Amino acid sequence: xxxxxxxxxxxxxxxxxxxxxxxxxxxxxxxxxxxxxxxxxxxxxxxxxxxxxxxxxxxxxxxxxxxxxxxxxxxxxxxxxxxxxxxxxxxxxxxxxxxxxxxxxxxxxxxxxxxxxxxxxxxxxxxxxxxxxxxxxxxx
Amino acid sequence: xxxxxxxxxxxxxxxxxxxxxxxxxxxxxxxxxxxxxxxxxxxxxxxxxxxxxxxxxxxxxxxxxxxxxxxxxxxxxxxxxxxxxxxxxxxxxxxxxxxxxxxxxxxxxxxxxxxxxxxxxxxxxxxxxxxxxxxxxxxx
Numbered sequence: 001x002x003x004x005x006x007x008x009x010x011x012x013x014x015x016x017x018x019x020x021x022x023x024x025x026x027x028x029x030x031x032x033x034x035x036x037x038x039x040x041x042x043x044x045x046x047x048x049x050x051x052x053x054x055x056x057x058x059x060x061x062x063x064x065x066x067x068x069x070x071x072x073x074x075x076x077x078x079x080x081x082x083x084x085x086x087x088x089x090x091x092x093x094x095x096x097x098x099x100x101x102x103x104x105x106x107x108x109x110x111x112x113x114x115x116x117x118x119x120x121x122x123x124x125x126x127x128x129x130x131x132x133x134x135x136x137x138x139x140x
Numbered sequence: 141x142x143x144x145x146x147x148x149x150x151x152x153x154x155x156x157x158x159x160x161x162x163x164x165x166x167x168x169x170x171x172x173x174x175x176x177x178x179x180x181x182x183x184x185x186x187x188x189x190x191x192x193x194x195x196x197x198x199x200x201x202x203x204x205x206x207x208x209x210x211x212x213x214x215x216x217x218x219x220x221x222x223x224x225x226x227x228x229x230x231x232x233x234x235x236x237x238x239x240x241x242x243x244x245x246x247x248x249x250x251x252x253x254x255x256x257x258x259x260x261x262x263x264x265x266x267x268x269x270x271x272x273x274x275x276x277x278x279x280x
Contacts, residue, residue, distance in 0.1 A: 044225040046223075046232075046234050046252070048234075048250045048252060048269075048271065050271065051271070051272070051273065051274035052250070052273065052274075053236070053248070053250055053273050054221070054234050054236070054250045054252075056223070056234070081194070083186075083196070085184040085266070087228070087229055087230050087256060088227070088228035088229055088230060089227055089228055090227050090228060090230035090232075092186075092230075092232075092254050092266070092267050094186050094188075094194050094196070094267070096193070096194070108193070110188045110192070110193055110194045110269070111269075112186070112188060112194075112252055112254075112267055112269040114232050114252075114254060116227060126225070126232070127232050127234070127252055129188075129250070129251075129252040129269045129271065130271075131188065131190065131191070131269065131270075131271030131272075132191070132271075133191065133192065133193050134191035134192075
C-alpha cells in the first residue's frame with residue numbers, strides 16, 4: 001500500500017506540475033483565455049503579484065492578469081526548482097521564475113501556488129503569490 | 141446536509157485562523173519554541189520571507205525564523221483581511237501584516253499561508269510566503 005500510495009502521489013505531482021507549467025506558458029504567450037483555463041473560477045481564488053496587494057476572487061484576478069499582459073507584454077522566463085506537494089484534492093507548488101530581461105528586466109520571482117482538483121479531476125490554480133528575490137551579500 | 145457542511149467548514153476555518161494567529165503572536169513575541177509548535181516539522185515545509193529566496197524543509201525554515209528574531213527583534217504588526225479556505229485536510233489563508241514601525245519600519249506585508257491538519261487533528265503551517273506591498277499611485 002505504501003508503494004501504491006507513493007506512485008499515486010507522484011502521478012498527482014506530475015499532473016499538478018503539468019498544469020502549473022500550462023499556466024506559466026499561457027502567461028508567457030500572453031494568452032489570457034488559456035491562462036483562465038488553468039485557474040478555478042471561484043470566489044476563493046486569490047493572487048498576489050510582486051509588490052501588489054492581494055487580489056480576491058476570480059473576476060478581479062483575471063482582470064489583473066489581463067492588465068499585466070496589456071501593460072507590459074508577456075515577460076520571458078525560465079522556471080526552476082519546481083516542487084509540488086499533494087494532499088487529497090489540494091496541492092501546493094514552489095518555484096522560481098527566472099526572468100530573461102527584454103529591456104533589462106531580469107531577476108528572480110519566488111512563487112507559491114496552490115491548486116485544487118475539481119470534480120472533473122482537473123487541477124486548477126486557486127492561489128498564486130509571487131515576490132521578487134532581492135540580491136543580498138548576506139542571505140540573512 | 142448543506143447546512144451541516146457549511147457549519148463544519150466554518151469551524152474548520154475558525155480552527156485554521158486560530159493557529160494562524162498563534163503563529164503570528166509567537167513571531168511577534170520572539171518565541172521560537174511556540175512558533176515551532178504552529179508548524180509541521182517536515183521536508184515539505186516551505187517559507188519565503190519578503191525579498192528572500194524560498195527555503196525548503198522545516199530545519200532550514202526554523203533556522204530562518206530564529207535568525208530573523210535574533211537579527212532585528214520581533215516586529216510589531218496588526219493583522220487584517222484574514223481569510224481562510226479549507227478543503228479536506230488542507231487550508232490556505234491570505235492576510236495583511238501591517239507593520240507598526242519601531243525605527244520607521246512600517247508598511248504592509250501580504251501573506252499566503254498553507255496549513256495541513258495532522259493525524260492528531262491539529263492544523264499546522266506547511267507554507268508561508270510574505271512580500272512587501274509597494275505603494276503606487278496607479279494600482280496597475
